Amino acid sequence: xxxxxxxxxxxxxxxxxxxxxxxxxxxxxxxxxxxxxxxxxxxxxxxxxxxxxxxxxxxxxxxxxxxxxxxxxxxxxxxxxxxxxxxxxxxxxxxxxxxxxxxxxxxxxxxxxxxxxxxxxxxxxxxxxxxxxxxxxxxxxxxxxxxxxxxxxxxxxxxxxxxxxxxxxxxxxxxxxxxxxxxxxxxxxxxxxxxxxxxxxxxxxxxxxxxxxxxxxxxx
Amino acid sequence: xxxxxxxxxxxxxxxxxxxxxxxxxxxxxxxxxxxxxxxxxxxxxxxxxxxxxxxxxxxxxxxxxxxxxxxxxxxxxxxxxxxxxxxxxxxxxxxxxxxxxxxxxxxxxxxxxxxxxxxxxxxxxxxxxxxxxxxxxxxxxxxxxxxxxxxxxxxxxxxxxxxxxxxxxxxxxxxxxxxxxxxxxxxxxxxxxxxxxxxxxxxxxxxxxxxxxxxxxxxxxxxxxxxxxxxxxxxxxxxxxx
Numbered sequence: 001x002x003x004x005x006x007x008x009x010x011x012x013x014x015x016x017x018x019x020x021x022x023x024x025x026x027x028x029x030x031x032x033x034x035x036x037x038x039x040x041x042x043x044x045x046x047x048x049x050x051x052x053x054x055x056x057x058x059x060x061x062x063x064x065x066x067x068x069x070x071x072x073x074x075x076x077x078x079x080x081x082x083x084x085x086x087x088x089x090x091x092x093x094x095x096x097x098x099x100x101x102x103x104x105x106x107x108x109x110x111x112x113x114x115x116x117x118x119x120x121x122x123x124x125x126x127x128x129x130x131x132x133x134x135x136x137x138x139x140x141x142x143x144x145x146x147x148x149x150x151x152x153x154x155x156x157x158x159x160x161x162x163x164x165x166x167x168x169x170x171x172x173x174x175x176x177x178x179x180x181x182x183x184x185x186x187x188x189x190x191x192x193x194x195x196x197x198x199x200x201x202x203x204x205x206x207x208x209x210x211x212x213x214x215x216x217x218x219x220x
Numbered sequence: 221x222x223x224x225x226x227x228x229x230x231x232x233x234x235x236x237x238x239x240x241x242x243x244x245x246x247x248x249x250x251x252x253x254x255x256x257x258x259x260x261x262x263x264x265x266x267x268x269x270x271x272x273x274x275x276x277x278x279x280x281x282x283x284x285x286x287x288x289x290x291x292x293x294x295x296x297x298x299x300x301x302x303x304x305x306x307x308x309x310x311x312x313x314x315x316x317x318x319x320x321x322x323x324x325x326x327x328x329x330x331x332x333x334x335x336x337x338x339x340x341x342x343x344x345x346x347x348x349x350x351x352x353x354x355x356x357x358x359x360x361x362x363x364x365x366x367x368x369x370x371x372x373x374x375x376x377x378x379x380x381x382x383x384x385x386x387x388x389x390x391x392x393x394x395x396x397x398x399x400x401x402x403x404x405x406x407x408x409x410x411x412x413x414x415x416x417x418x419x420x421x422x423x424x425x426x427x428x429x430x431x432x433x434x435x436x437x438x439x440x441x442x443x444x445x446x447x448x449x450x451x452x453x454x455x456x457x458x459x460x461x462x
Contacts, residue, residue, distance in 0.1 A: 147381065151378055154370065154374075155364050161361065164353060164357045164360060165360075165361065165378060168354050168382070169381065169384070169385075171347070171385075212377060215377060219370065219373045219374065
């Protein structure tokens with residue numbers, strides 16, 4: 001148990017001390033979101049229609065760009081080998097690492113989403129459902145992205161490839177999430193059904209991806 | 221029983237049958253194209269445009285079939301640590317990519333006169349496009365790793381994960397009500413297509429699958445030769461070192 005807590009603590013310390021990952025995630029997210037009014041339209045009605053989906057996509061891209069280094073440093077300096085050989089369960093170590101990543105990068109993003117929503121003219125009563133959906137889908141996002149991070153571990157420039165590999169796997173999640181939000185916009189309410197589906201998706205990815213990741217990392 | 225897993229016996233065996241398969245595929249193509257373009261009736265609604273179907277539908281089946289083949293071979297690679305399955309999966313991927321591209325292009329050409337647009341973002345079209353991306357990712361994953369042995373296993377894991385897209389594509393037209401028509405051949409209560417169109421379609425399907433088999437054998441042989449060259453080069457380097 002103490003091993004796992006130590007790993008979470010270590011990863012949080014590293015990302016706090018370096019600060020790069022958090023700052024880059026934040027910066028990337030803000031820049032992409034602020035491109036929307038410039039690139040599509042600054043018209044208030046169009047913005048409030050397009051913005052929920054766009055926030056979702058920006059969130060996804062930020063996750064994929066920042067997670068590509070999740071296992072790389074440990075792999076390079078050799079601590080990965082010790083984690084694999086250690087008596088504690090490697091799959092749980094992976095869960096701890098991903099959880100630490102989620103705490104340090106994803107959670108801050110979720111916290112600033114209300115501010116961005118206000119800037120993008122999303123109506124007030126939609127903000128809470130959007131945040132809730134992004135919140136419960138974020139474990140699935142992060143864990144699937146971590147699989148991509150493990151798959152591209154041995155490569156020099158993995159930042160682009162991870163997008164091609166992993167974005168197709170997000171399709172079911174994106175479709176369900178977007179339909180939940182946009183149905184809310186047009187007034188059809190199957191919100192709780194979508195929430196349950198997304199929660200199920202998150203649970204499956206938390207349960208399965210540690211095993212896939214450990215299989216990939218062990219063969220590296 | 222011929223031991224196909226052994227590269228040498230595979231080479232001897234494939235040498236004998238490869239020409240026969242190629243000629244058989246050519247024959248099927250000649251018969252199938254003549255039957256579908258000249259003999260088969262034209263659709264009363266779609267006119268001559270319906271004949272794109274004889275290319276479009278078999279390509280679509282092949283794109284799914286080849287991906288399933290890759291996923292199966294990848295599973296064998298991981299479970300039984302069989303290097304030959306890895307070579308088969310690796311050789312099939314570019315062929316599948318081309319078939320998928322073929323589906324997208326012919327579908328687009330067919331969609332323009334029928335639906336009035338080149339492309340719509342409905343469930344079937346979008347999921348096939350993502351199949352294309354998964355093929356692309358798989359091939360890139362194989363090519364960008366510098367350690368071939370390692371990359372085979374990693375790409376195999378990715379191919380298996382990507383297999384979840386296949387049922388999504390197959391059932392997308394049944395689950396969501398979309399512009400693309402629902403399945404009309406492989407249904408529980410029999411095909412809902414007239415026999416005069418079904419027969420040439422089936423011949424075209426066999427023509428495409430023998431073509432795939434032919435191309436697969438050729439590219440597996442190329443991969444085996446590449447492996448041999450690599451081994452010879454390694455041996456030369458070792459000899460120089462000693």
